[in-house]
Amino acid sequence: MFQLHHLNNSRSQRIVWMLEAVGADYEIKVYRRDAKTNLAPPELKKIHPLGRAPVLIHNGKVIAESGAICDYIARQFPDSGMLPESNADSFNDVQFWSHYAEGSFMPSLVTSMVLEKAREKVSPFFIRYVADKIIDGVMDAYFGKNIEANLVFVEGHLADNKWFVGDIPTLADVQMSFGLEGLFDSGKLKPFKHMTTYVQQLRNLQSHRTAMAKMKEAEASF
Amino acid sequence: MFQLHHLNNSRSQRIVWMLEAVGADYEIKVYRRDAKTNLAPPELKKIHPLGRAPVLIHNGKVIAESGAICDYIARQFPDSGMLPESNADSFNDVQFWSHYAEGSFMPSLVTSMVLEKAREKVSPFFIRYVADKIIDGVMDAYFGKNIEANLVFVEGHLADNKWFVGDIPTLADVQMSFGLEGLFDSGKLKPFKHMTTYVQQLRNLQSHRTAMAKMKEAEASF
Numbered sequence: 497m498f499q500l501h502h503l504n505n506s507r508s509q510r511i512v513w514m515l516e517a518v519g520a521d522y523e524i525k526v527y528r529r530d531a532k533t534n535l536a537p538p539e540l541k542k543i544h545p546l547g548r549a550p551v552l553i554h555n556g557k558v559i560a561e562s563g564a565i566c567d568y569i570a571r572q573f574p575d576s577g578m579l580p581e582s583n584a585d586s587f588n589d590v591q592f593w594s595h596y597a598e599g600s601f602m603p604s605l606v607t608s609m610v611l612e613k614a615r616e617k618v619s620p621f622f623i624r625y626v627a628d629k630i631i632d633g634v635m636d637a638y639f640g641k642n643i644e645a646n647l648v649f650v651e652g653h654l655a656d657n658k659w660f661v662g663d664i665p666t667l668a669d670v671q672m673s674f675g676l677e678g679l680f681d682s683g684k685l686k687p688f689k690h691m692t693t694y695v696q697q698l699r700n701l702q703s704h705r706t707a708m709a710k711m712k713e714a715e716a717s718f
Numbered sequence: 719m720f721q722l723h724h725l726n727n728s729r730s731q732r733i734v735w736m737l738e739a740v741g742a743d744y745e746i747k748v749y750r751r752d753a754k755t756n757l758a759p760p761e762l763k764k765i766h767p768l769g770r771a772p773v774l775i776h777n778g779k780v781i782a783e784s785g786a787i788c789d790y791i792a793r794q795f796p797d798s799g800m801l802p803e804s805n806a807d808s809f810n811d812v813q814f815w816s817h818y819a820e821g822s823f824m825p826s827l828v829t830s831m832v833l834e835k836a837r838e839k840v841s842p843f844f845i846r847y848v849a850d851k852i853i854d855g856v857m858d859a860y861f862g863k864n865i866e867a868n869l870v871f872v873e874g875h876l877a878d879n880k881w882f883v884g885d886i887p888t889l890a891d892v893q894m895s896f897g898l899e900g901l902f903d904s905g906k907l908k909p910f911k912h913m914t915t916y917v918q919q920l921r922n923l924q925s926h927r928t929a930m931a932k933m934k935e936a937e938a939s940f
Binding site: 533535545546547548557559560561562563564567568571582585588591592594595596598599600602603606607610611614617618623626627630631633634637638639641645646649652 | 755757767768769770779781782783784785786789790793804807810813814816817818820821822824825828829832833836839840845848849852853855856859860861863867868871874
């Protein structure tokens with residue numbers, strides 16, 4: 497039995513999909529973000545000192561960090577196809593996307609989201625003007641360029657590939673799904689045909705549907 | 719022969735250490751950041767569509783993303799001790815730190831650095847006041863909290879451990895070194911005894927010294 501410590505509206509939703517996709521026996525322990533600060537509740541610190549989700553517990557082992565959790569689950573289910581044999585080139589490709597998802601793709605997206613939230617909170621007109629100049633300056637010089645480069649890169653890859661690596665979903669897809677689904681839901685994928693098709697295809701998978709249904713059920717009963 | 723595409727003052731410096739530590743035969747191809755924008759030069763796009771460093775080339779394979787590069791090198795040198803056997807608990811721990819380094823530790827540090835640079839550029843007094851309010855607000859609500867939690871977490875781990883996993887350096891140390899060395903060099907580790915000792919110990923390793931000397935030589939001859 498795997499126990500997933502899950503935070504609503506967070507990266508742990510993809511671990512629910514991963515557990516469902518490999519056919520694991522699992523339960524979801526739900527935590528709720530603070531309504532005001534949007535931060536994880538302090539109870540999560542009892543599970544792991546970082547106080548973040550997802551955290552997976554299995555056979556007494558406490559596994560944190562999404563990429564490491566996906567890797568751990570994949571190794572428990574070697575026949576799932578989630579992680580190719582380590583001597584295959586496709587293994588290197590899965591490693592690339594798994595590290596890329598959180599190391600390159602997400603950081604600029606998260607920062608952009610936080611800065612946009614900060615911008616919304618600024619109301620007096622003349623201060624708003626200064627805030628816009630500062631936030632736009634930071635986005636133009638750094639994060640915006642990064643986001644654009646990443647979107648072009650991923651779109652180009654999905655133009656030639658149905659799944660991130662090979663012909664079936666792997667943990668590369670699980671890792672990349674969180675950012676892409678978030679972009680899709682906020683309407684930001686509209687100009688990107690291949691990423692849009694990819695998210696629709698992913699959400700049509702039975703394993704993804706079942707995972708999201710179980711997640712919502714667990715969140716509702718909390 | 720491994721070929722490392724290296725950008726000055728970047729994450730690729732730790733890959734030089736990794737290559738040196740495992741005893742690889744390697745060459746360093748140097749790229750320089752744009753003096754004005756501090757961004758990587760467009761030539762890097764010819765090596766990998768992301769246009770970022772590090773990129774490793776080996777036997778015709780193009781490997782990007784630091785965590786995936788470290789994993790690839792470690793698998794070429796299984797006797798190096800850089801990556802434990804995959805059935806060991808220490809393997810899970812190495813995976814954790816490798817994903818944590820870029821997925822959790824670095825993003826808030828990078829954002830904080832970018833916001834501080836933006837703050838420095840704001841000069842008129844009354845605009846500076848507004849900029850401080852906005853940047854401090856964003857830091858207080860999100861990135862600052864993250865940095866603090868991460869520093870406390872890593873300091874606590876290094877209080878009980880000489881290296882990140884086990885008794886010898888692993889790729890967990892390689893991955894974590896870039897952020898910790900950056901914090902050390904900017905004076906931000908002064909309140910943290912164990913992280914300070916760790917960086918000093920790391921820089922005393924012969925493999926690290928040789929790697930940094932070779933890197934500087936390659937950068938100087940470019």
